[in-house]
Amino acid sequence: MENDNDEYSKELNVAVRVVHMVCSLCQKVQKQLLSSNNSNQIKSKDDDSLVTVADWSVQATVSWMLSEAFGGQNISIVAEEDVQTLSEPESSAQLGMVVSAVNECLAEAPKFGLKGPNEALGASQVLEAINRCNSTGGPVGQHWVLDPVDGTLGFVRGDQYAIALAMIDDGEVAIGVLGCPNYPVRDDSLIKYSQQCPVMSEKSLREEGCVMYTRKGSGKAWMQPLIHSDKRLEWQNSARTIHVSSIDDPALATFCEPVEKTNSNHSFAAGIANTVGLRKLPLRVYSMVKYAAIARGEAEIYMKFARAGYKEKIWDHAAGVLLVQEAGGVVTDAGGTPLDFSRGIYLEGLDRGIVACSGFKLHEKIIEAVYASWESSNL
Numbered sequence: 362m363e364n365d366n367d368e369y370s371k372e373l374n375v376a377v378r379v380v381h382m383v384c385s386l387c388q389k390v391q392k393q394l395l396s397s398n399n400s401n402q403i404k405s406k407d408d409d410s411l412v413t414v415a416d417w418s419v420q421a422t423v424s425w426m427l428s429e430a431f432g433g434q435n436i437s438i439v440a441e442e443d444v445q446t447l448s449e450p451e452s453s454a455q456l457g458m459v460v461s462a463v464n465e466c467l468a469e470a471p472k473f474g475l476k477g478p479n480e481a482l483g484a485s486q487v488l489e490a491i492n493r494c495n496s497t498g499g500p501v502g503q504h505w506v507l508d509p510v511d512g513t514l515g516f517v518r519g520d521q522y523a524i525a526l527a528m529i530d531d532g533e534v535a536i537g538v539l540g541c542p543n544y545p546v547r548d549d550s551l552i553k554y555s556q557q558c559p560v561m562s563e564k565s566l567r568e569e570g571c572v573m574y575t576r577k578g579s580g581k582a583w584m585q586p587l588i589h590s591d592k593r594l595e596w597q598n599s600a601r602t603i604h605v606s607s608i609d610d611p612a613l614a615t616f617c618e619p620v621e622k623t624n625s626n627h628s629f630a631a632g633i634a635n636t637v638g639l640r641k642l643p644l645r646v647y648s649m650v651k652y653a654a655i656a657r658g659e660a661e662i663y664m665k666f667a668r669a670g671y672k673e674k675i676w677d678h679a680a681g682v683l684l685v686q687e688a689g690g691v692v693t694d695a696g697g698t699p700l701d702f703s704r705g706i707y708l709e710g711l712d713r714g715i716v717a718c719s720g721f722k723l724h725e726k727i728i729e730a731v732y733a734s735w736e737s738s739n740l
Contacts, residue, residue: 367576367579368535368576368578369528369530369535369536369576369577370576371430372431372528372535372536373536373538373574373576375426375427375430375431375475376427376526376528376536376538376574377538377572377574377585378473378474378475378594379422379423379426379427379473379475379526380423380524380526380538380539380540380572380574381473381540381572381585381587381588381594382422382426382466382469382470382473382475383418383419383422383423383466383509383524383540384524384540384542384570384572384587385466385469385587385588386415386418386419386422386462386463386465386466387415387419387510387516387522387524387540387542388542388570388587389462389465390413390414390415390418390462391415391516391519391542394413394516394517395519413510413513413516413517414455414458414459414462415462415509415510415516416441416442416509416510416513417442417447417455417459417491417509418459418462418463418466418509419507419509419510419524420440420441420442420490420491420494420507420509421459421463421482421487421488421490421491422463422466422467422490423438423440423507423509423526424438424440424490424491424493424494424507425463425467425478425482425486425490426467426470426475427505428490428493429476429478430475436493436505437496437498437502437503437504437505438493438494438495438496438504438505438506438507439494439496439497439498439504439505439506439507439675439676439706440494440506440507440508440509440676441507441508441509441674441676442491442494442509443491443492443495444488444491444492447459447488447491448488456484456487456488457484459487460482460483460484460487463482463487463490464481464482467481467482468481472588472591472592472593472594473588473593473594474593474594474596494507497705497706498529498675498702498703498704498705498706499532499703499704499705500531500532500703500704501531501532502530502531503528503529503530503531503535504528504529505526505527505528506525506526506527506528506529506675506676506679506680506702507525507526507527507676508523508524508525508649508676508677508680509524510522510523510524511523511524511525511648511649511676511677512647512648512649512650514620514621514647515543515620515647515648515650519543520543520647521541521543521544521551521646521647521648521650522541522542522543522647522648522650523539523540523541523648523649523650523653523681524539524540524542525537525538525539525540525649525676525677525679525680525681526538526540526680527676527679527680527683529675529679529702529703531703532701532702532703533577533702533703534577534679534680534682534683534702535576535577535683536574536575536576536577536683537574537575537576537679537680537681537682537683537684537687538572538573538574538680539572539573539574539649539650539652539653539680539681539684540570540571540572540587541570541571541572541573541650541653542570542587543570544570544571544650544653545569545570545571546569546570546571546584546586548659551644551646551650551654551659551660569586569587569589570586570587571584571585571586571587572584572585572587573585573603573653573656573657573684574684575683575684575687575688576683576687577683577687578687579687580687580689581602581687581688582602582603582604582656582684582687582688583600583601583602583603584600584601584602584603584657585599585600585601586599603656603657603658603688604658604688604689605655605656605658605661605685605688605689605690605719605720606655606658606659606660606661606719606720607658607719607720608661608719609661609719609720609722609723611637611638611639611640611723611726612638612639612640613640614639614641614660614661614662614719614723615641615644615654615659615660615661615662616634616639616641616643616644616660616661616662616663616664617643617644617645617646617651617654617655617660617662617663618630618643618644618645618646618651618663618664618665619645619646619647619651619665620645620646620647621647623668624667624668624671625665625666625667625668626666626667626668626714627643629666629734630643630664630665630666631643632734633664633727633730633731633734634664636730636733636734637723637726637727637730639662644660649677649678649680649681651663651681651717652678652680652681652682652684652685652717653681653684655685655688655690655717655718655719656681656684656685656688656690657688658688658719660719661718661719661720661723662716662717662718662719662723662727663715663716663717663718664714664715664716664717664727665714665715666695666713666714667711667713667714672707672708672709672711673707673708673711673715674706674707674708675702675705675706675707675708676706678700678702678708678715679702681717682700682717685717689719689720690717690718690719690720691717691718691719691720691721691724692715692716692717692718693715693716693724693728694708694711694712694713694714694715694716695712695713695714695715695716695728695731696712696713696728696731697728698710698712700715713731713735714731716728716731
């Protein structure tokens with residue numbers, strides 16, 4: 362990363378270190394989850410998606426660390442989880458696990474160049490930290506935006522997931538950090554990973570994941586490997602710049618889409634792929650790792666067309682969108698308009714869906730195909 366006088370350098374520095382910390386937390390919880398399949402580890406959320414101890418633990422840890430680093434500014438954090446379920450008496454086992462995971466993670470803060478609490482947090486402090494993330498964002502001021510475990514299904518299945526932290530300043534995404542604990546730093550790792558259809562083995566759980574990060578206007582994005590065991594985070598030695606792919610021929614392009622069919626229209630995306638001349642089968646990937654794959658140059662296109670009535674939330678996109686843009690790519694809605702992160706927790710005014718591409722040429726072809734296909738579609 363560049364010198365410390367750059368705008369948002371302190372925010373980015375803290376955010377990257379905190380995401381490294383919680384990636385380590387998630388890896389431990391996922392390992393426990395997959396080895397024991399402990400029924401206490403997962404509790405069903407009202408909307409039928411799965412939430413894990415990791416979700417709450419990450420949110421509490423990030424909230425506590427950001428409040429410590431920037432607390433004098435009455436910090437605003439927009440995040441996915443609330444404490445309602447976790448506060449209920451029947452959740453006491455989960456709460457105990459969350460408190461334990463949070464304290465174990467905070468105790469390791471010095472390894473990541475940060476300062477943790479002087480003494481372990483109690484249950485009420487952990488709930489308070491989770492609950493502090495109750496902002497709804499908006500067009501004025503600085504708002505941190507967190508998706509503690511993006512791709513919960515990927516997480517519980519031992520597949521791809523991400524920890525996504527962004528900061529929005531006066532309605533625009535200013536910094537973006539994506540922790541991808543199961544996405545190794547070596548090239549082509551996502552395609553190989555997808556072909557293996559994994560449930561994570563001991564070996565692959567030990568393999569390095571990565572953290573990718575950027576700030577608005579830098580025209581650069583960086584990637585660091587996760588650190589393991591008793592190593593310390595050595596910032597300068599581990600970061601390398603990443604860039605989007607130069608492939609602009611649709612026949613050679615790799616196209617990512619969500620795994621879940623619930624909130625995305627795969628058949629419409631398949632029609633667009635066919636119209637544009639994409640030849641490869643879509644790479645179905647959980648979470649914002651799709652944006653990471655484009656920023657790293659491992660895929661060229663990510664399309665998501667929401668089903669009627671579904672509203673995209675800012676925490677599912679903010680960090681990934683900035684990462685792709687600063688790494689040289691293009692992200693808009695399906696009408697070609699930039700995404701608007703200034704209107705609260707939802708991407709209001711979104712036209713049909715989201716299209717992220719490694720370059721303008723592919724992006725233009727897809728937007729044209731959307732307009733052409735829309736007339737004959739009943740999305």
